[in-house]
Amino acid sequence: MKVGFIGTGSMGGLLIDAFLSSGGLLAGDVIASNRSRQKLDRLAQLHPGITLAENNRETAAGSDIVFLCVKPLEFKALTDEIGDCLGSGQIVVSITSPVQIHHLERVLPSKIAKIIPSITHSVFSGTSLCVLGSRLDDHDRELLLGLMSHIGNPVEISESHTRISSDFSSCGPAFLSLFLERWIEAAAAATGIDRRLAGILAGEMLLGTGRLLTEGEFTPGELQERVAVPGGITAEALSLLRYSLDGVFERLIDTTHRKYDEDLAKLDALFGQSGQASE
Numbered sequence: 001m002k003v004g005f006i007g008t009g010s011m012g013g014l015l016i017d018a019f020l021s022s023g024g025l026l027a028g029d030v031i032a033s034n035r036s037r038q039k040l041d042r043l044a045q046l047h048p049g050i051t052l053a054e055n056n057r058e059t060a061a062g063s064d065i066v067f068l069c070v071k072p073l074e075f076k077a078l079t080d081e082i083g084d085c086l087g088s089g090q091i092v093v094s095i096t097s098p099v100q101i102h103h104l105e106r107v108l109p110s111k112i113a114k115i116i117p118s119i120t121h122s123v124f125s126g127t128s129l130c131v132l133g134s135r136l137d138d139h140d141r142e143l144l145l146g147l148m149s150h151i152g153n154p155v156e157i158s159e160s161h162t163r164i165s166s167d168f169s170s171c172g173p174a175f176l177s178l179f180l181e182r183w184i185e186a187a188a189a190a191t192g193i194d195r196r197l198a199g200i201l202a203g204e205m206l207l208g209t210g211r212l213l214t215e216g217e218f219t220p221g222e223l224q225e226r227v228a229v230p231g232g233i234t235a236e237a238l239s240l241l242r243y244s245l246d247g248v249f250e251r252l253i254d255t256t257h258r259k260y261d262e263d264l265a266k267l268d269a270l271f272g273q274s275g276q277a278s279e
Helices: 010-022 037-046 056-061 072-085 101-107 119-123 138-148 159-169 172-191 195-214 220-227 233-244 248-270
Strands: 003-006 030-033 065-068 091-094 111-116 127-132 153-156
Touching (some): 003 056, 030 037, 072 101, 091 138, 111 159, 138 153
Parallel strands (some): 091 111, 127 153
16 A cells, blocks of 8 residues: 655654554655655655655555645645546545545545644654545545554544644644643742753653543543642642633634634635535
């Protein structure tokens, strides 16, 4: 099976690294193209044996599965470029949340899926969000989910929940990292604790908390109740956090959804659609 990657920037490169490092793919399985030849050359140095295509059309034509790893507003130009190189038996995967299944099904003959990855896949962890188009059959589903399972936990979702799900799985590592960064800086300033030590403590705490929520059958509320003794230090600090964070997450969701809706409107215009799938 040949798997192509059009775009080998931040996330495209991460996916190639993760698939090859995990054993999900072999170097000989991978075809890649990118506007920057330097990025392709660096990729080939890291992973000898992958095929560097001369252009995107070569990647599209030579792949059984092709991941489109470009920015949202570059999709229409890319689909115009590669559309006649694709066939009905190939699977095209968008990794960009605002690009809709119906956008791609309208202009490409292939089977279409959307998979939103996470930076956590670089350590074979986290969730990939999977939206499968109407043309995929059970074999295609097993193929894609099996491939993604090498680098994380693939979860099928409704396309209407792509944005809010991405807030947790894809954007979440950055949000939590900001929280920890501010906490570590404040701790170092107040107590003199070594920042590296605080970072290790915070990272191990986050790892353990994740396992409690995914394997220990705790809900977030139950975990707070278990840790916070009434009248104790944790309980008092939680009261402060609840007061200080009042409304923050509502504004966060509003911000991410507003940007998503702006991108979606631009994509609807580019693809000549009003947001509804064509009959």
